[in-house]
Amino acid sequence: RKEVEQDPGPFNVPEGATVAFNCTYSNSASQSFFWYRQDCRKEPKLLMSVYSSGNEDGRFTAQLNRASQYISLLIRDSKLSDSATYLCVVLDRGSTLGRLYFGRGTQLTVWP
Amino acid sequence: EADIYQTPRYLVIGTGKKITLECSQTMGHDKMYWYQQDPGMELHLIHYSYGVNSTEKGDLSSESTVSRIRTEHFPLTLESARPSHTSQYLCASSERLQGTNEKLFFGSGTQLSVL
Numbered sequence: 711r712k713e714v715e716q717d718p719g720p721f722n723v724p725e726g727a728t729v730a731f732n733c734t735y736s737n738s739a740s741q742s743f744f745w746y747r748q749d750c751r752k753e754p755k756l757l758m759s760v761y762s763s764g765n766e767d768g769r770f771t772a773q774l775n776r777a778s779q780y781i782s783l784l785i786r787d788s789k790l791s792d793s794a795t796y797l798c799v800v801l802d803r804g805s806t807l808g809r810l811y812f813g814r815g816t817q818l819t820v821w822p
Numbered sequence: 823e824a825d826i827y828q829t830p831r832y833l834v835i836g837t838g839k840k841i842t843l844e845c846s847q848t849m850g851h852d853k854m855y856w857y858q859q860d861p862g863m864e865l866h867l868i869h870y871s872y873g874v875n876s877t878e879k880g881d882l883s884s885e886s887t888v889s890r891i892r893t894e895h896f897p898l899t900l901e902s903a904r905p906s907h908t909s910q911y912l913c914a915s916s917e918r919l920q921g922t923n924e925k926l927f928f929g930s931g932t933q934l935s936v937l
Contacts, residue, residue, distance in 0.1 A: 753928035
């Protein structure tokens with residue numbers, strides 16, 4: 711079983727739409743969670759960390775459900791520039807040093 | 823913008839050649855990583871380092887080696903390239919954030935094609 715599972719999509723939505731991505735992780739002891747964004751043929755970049763109480767950054771809202779081992783990302787009022795692949799990332803601290811695990815990514819295309 | 827650099831950006835090479843992919847960062851980060859990513863697939867960790875003279879193999883057996891003689895430099899070497907090594911190689915370093923969080927900074931990647 712993979713450490714991090716994501717629906718690969720693709721999600722094709724019109725501008726202005728609200729879209730939600732989900733991610734599940736297998737290790738209940740995982741400590742930190744992130745969403746990264748990767749544009750086509752580019753490197754991943756941190757979009758936002760995910761905190762236990764949920765957090766918002768402009769049009770982006772991240773939620774964490776530890777009981778269900780589930781992370782979500784909500785994008786409101788989608789823009790053309792939101793088109794990218796969104797990677798769910800989990801940090802496990804089995805030792806003091808920690809390991810990051812990446813999901814396969816969910817592809818989003820926003821059309822005009 | 824992140825101060826982490828990879829060279830070359832693209833490399834096309836014949837089977838059996840020895841190659842070294844370069845990665846340097848000027849942020850003073852102790853942790854550095856090499857990932858391999860095929861199109862539409864997840865990143866696979868192939869090597870990591872937690873500091874000078876510290877290197878570990880990741881999840882993917884890539885038949886490559888790394889070294890960490892200086893904090894800023896983390897080169898990846900393939901002794902004998904094969905077509906199965908064709909992929910994108912991403913180098914990253916990480917900054918510790920508040921609490922247990924980390925932020926990864928990625929280089930632009932090296933697209934390797936082995937003929």
